[in-house]
Amino acid sequence: MEGTMSDHQRIKEKLNRVLAEFVEQEPVTGLSVGIIYDNKMLYAKGFGVKNIETGEAVNETTLYHMASVSKTLVAAGIMRLVELGKITLDDYVVDHLPYFTLSDGQYRKITIRQLLTHTSGLPDEDEFEWDRPQYDELSLERYVKSVKDRHLLWEPGTNFYYSNIGYEILGDLIAKVTGVSFEQYMRENILLPSGMRDGTFLKQEASDTSLATPHVLGIENGYGGRVSDVFPYNRAHGPSSTLYANAIDMCSYAIAQLKQEVLSADCYDLMWRKYADTGYGPEMEGIGLSWFLGEYKGLRLVSHAGRDTGFRSHLVILPDKGIAVCVMTNSDYQGLKVVWQSVLDFLLGEEVPYIKKSLAHDLAGWTMSHGIEAAAERFRSIQPSQLDRYLVSEPELQFIADTLFERGARQESEQLRELSYRIFGEQH
Template identity: 30%
Template sequence: MGETVAVTPIDTYGQEYIEKHLIPGAMIGIEVGGQRIYEKGFGYRNVAQQLPVTGDTVFGIASMTKSFTSAGIMKLQETGKLSVHDKIVDYLPELKASGGPIERITLHHLMTHTAGYPPLATHVYARKNSIEQDPSVKDYGLDLLSNPGPHIETYDEMLAFMATDDFEWLGEPGQFYSYSNDSYGLLGVIIRRVSGQPYEEFIEDNILKPAGMKNSFFAMERLDETEAATTLYMKAKDGSRVYEAPLWWDAPSMRAVGYLKSTANDILRYLEMYWNEGIVGGERILSKESVAQMIHPHVEYEPGRCYGYGLRIVPDYFGSTLISHGGGLKGVSSYMCAIIEKKKAGVILTNVSDVPAGDLLMSAMNTTEGREVDASSSTYEVRQIDAEELQKFVGSYISSEGMNVKVGLDEGKLTIESNEVCRALKCIGENFFIDEDEDEGILQFIGNPNGEIERIVYGGRHIMKEIV
């Protein structure tokens, strides 16, 4: 008889989860004190060839890249080349043409998504070459085909676009949190100008290489050189199937936003930097003080949830501090986290977009801590609101990034529709709502001085209401 292999509860739950969400391949890794306590590859990095997923499979990590960009800024601060409190126009004088509060914006505001930028179309145009070459873009979660703007290939083109784009500032720097790819694009330019090195090279020399992240890179050419890279997949718009969509997207002028490729093993090494006060494998990457600044809850963007520098912070996660960040891009749904006081870290990387990868990782973390898989550290009190009062929220909310959100009423309940998926909402506070079936994804409606709703905060972004 063959040897019996024990199957953990995470294995069973995870397999059911990836089948339910049609995830072709996923890799989960969890460590405590640098020791692996759980690792599992689900599905395949290439379905047709039945190639397995491992800890060294190369995936895109999308917006998880933002913490690396922030770490690069901290490295430059340590060497005295800049301060997070410097005005950005000191490094990007081209932006003065945009007027408004631009001369009051600091690097800190960019790093915390509080500069006041609404979602702009910069990132759409920066990856326009990839979009135009990829027939699978029709099934992506954002409308990326209705933008007649220019290709943005260089930093100069990006700065010129952002300086002259016709947009309305959300408010004064520091007044509002609105997740901003544009802000992190600017941080990449600042790293280039201050360091004198290409952004990618600076991050590799100062973060990736000293941390021993041998399979992490930005260069598209390396995808062809490694057999360990996953194939990418796209889910059909109606959610009925997943198909192979091998083209990797790139945005050369905005790689600081989300274009690092990495592995589960490498990301777990990287997360050691946060729970080990800047040290990875005995090598100091950042100072203890820099790490403390990165994981400080600088701004509360939702009740009990904050943003540091390139990282989300939950100050009270079952009595500990949780840091995390996810990522979503064509062929990417990713999530990483660390519980600082417990020296515990986890990561999940997948090869398809628009799936709740973070939920699966946090379920696995719950299991390793002896909690129910769906345990949440957040609690909300549901309020009842009559249909007449809910009517003021109804409308279409549209952003230049390609997001189109429709809020409606159905049998007395507020509903939200995005990417052709409609969900019912429940009220948890004045102008605050949450998905009726999941205690995640808080939505906030913001009104003008007359009490009329003018925007929604969805996915952390301020999206303006369409005027009919």
């Protein structure tokens, strides 16, 4: 795809068209996309709205809650301390945080490397208390002390199990080793050196005029996004979840990873080395130091996704091609895999006339507005040749049903389960 400025302009025009069509056809509220090609920023643009109630447009400087993509920066922060000789990856956590305890005495064996690779044996957190946020600098320390009654799932170093708890512990460790707050250390040592001028882990520092509003799935005013009652911020969960960044920031960060500008090549060799199998499929089959490792169409892929209340994000990098794609949305119910895969295919030279439309969202919307019989008839009316334009996923329809159930829309949830059975049960 290297070429003249006019070639790049045609690429951008094609991206503008297919991404705008995707946002128009899906119940997504806002979407931003940043693209690196040949180790340079090719594209950064926003679509849709920051807030469905105000209609304010998204652009390339709109800030999103990046959720678990945050963890990749924490890994970089830890590796910077390794480079400086402040810590080693095989240090025991208790050597730096003597107040860290668990109900299982094996916690003393947990190392920094095991926290980074989700092989510590720690369980995951299931209550982030977004509705009861903490804002003070001691939030992380209090959180680390609060996990004292948790049980290890197995002996440290034995198996992979994704744990947000481990990253809060890493954030507190950074603060204690450096003597400054986690957020200050990250800004000075990772964000700014990566060129992320608007990026921050502190919501208080994120510009209110730039920050996207979180949206959850609703049916009260028609099927689609509604503004979330809570914003997913709690300083006690900063390291695992609360990076705020825009498309330009994420392009700068991706370039820094591709060019290995912030850390040494040795650090990237360690970060992008497989430590355990995840069981997550070919694109994320291994875990490095925070990063998921796999392949995409025969190419080495490193990535991380994120999802919290009202937001989703995905950063994917093809290190051997100098390509990266970051996709962000302020709708927590909208899958992004179809977007980044379509963009990658396009960058790899494939013809991509459109991004596939979600069949699950289409039929769920029809069920809410016209009833289950009409939705079933709509599916039957789709010709096999037309079905190629749709992303057909039974798990996605089940996810939507589960989401509505959690929101209290139990009757509508049951309708979607019945619809799923009619459609996919018939095909099995």
